[in-house]
Amino acid sequence: MLCIECWVSPGTYADRGLPFYRYPAELVAVSTGVFEGQQCLMTPRTRSQWRAMHTTAANDGVGLQICWAFRSADQQAKLIRDQLAWGGKLDYLLTWIAAPGYSEHHTGRALDLDSFPPAEKFEDTPAFDWLCNNTWKFGFKLSYPIGNDSGFIYEPWHWCYQDIIENTALHQSCEVRKI
Numbered sequence: 758m759l760c761i762e763c764w765v766s767p768g769t770y771a772d773r774g775l776p777f778y779r780y781p782a783e784l785v786a787v788s789t790g791v792f793e794g795q796q797c798l799m800t801p802r803t804r805s806q807w808r809a810m811h812t813t814a815a816n817d818g819v820g821l822q823i824c825w826a827f828r829s830a831d832q833q834a835k836l837i838r839d840q841l842a843w844g845g846k847l848d849y850l851l852t853w854i855a856a857p858g859y860s861e862h863h864t865g866r867a868l869d870l871d872s873f874p875p876a877e878k879f880e881d882t883p884a885f886d887w888l889c890n891n892t893w894k895f896g897f898k899l900s901y902p903i904g905n906d907s908g909f910i911y912e913p914w915h916w917c918y919q920d921i922i923e924n925t926a927l928h929q930s931c932e933v934r935k936i
């Protein structure tokens with residue numbers, strides 16, 4: 758079996774300043790706005806903020822859904838192994854799938870979002886525009902905007918709830934995508 762950990766130098770991630778994420782103390786299931794049949798876990802506070810944001814978006818005529826929330830390190834490794842089995846190259850995969858331990862999804866605060874109904878190119882949808890203008894009110898931040906220096910590609914779908922809501926800072930960070 759392929760050992761992902763053998764292929765990834767922890768030093769590389771440390772050099773990039775990427776934190777090693779630990780699991781949260783508590784995870785709860787969520788059914789609001791979840792892709793059909795998907796089991797979705799997140800922290801209690803993330804769930805309450807997601808519910809509020811989902812409802813507000815719906816009232817504005819915008820449909821949102823979650824494709825992924827919490828992922829364990831084992832699930833993260835499986836994701837990479839599956840992509841490798843389909844012919845993916847590890848160096849490229851690691852620009853959009855973090856190595857186990859380094860995914861924000863381990864925190865239970867990161868959500869991969871899509872519009873509802875799903876869109877082919879999420880960043881071109883009214884749902885994405887709505888998120889860029891409104892997520893700061895609920896404490897969510899685009900983790901990997903255009904030109905981010907994490908080593909990950911631009912991920913318009915990936916939003917992370919910040920435990921401390923710093924509205925101004927979050928709002929500014931959304932503007933980065935427009936540079």
Ligand SMILES: [Zn+2]
Nearest residue numbers: 867868869915
């Ligand atoms: Zn993500």
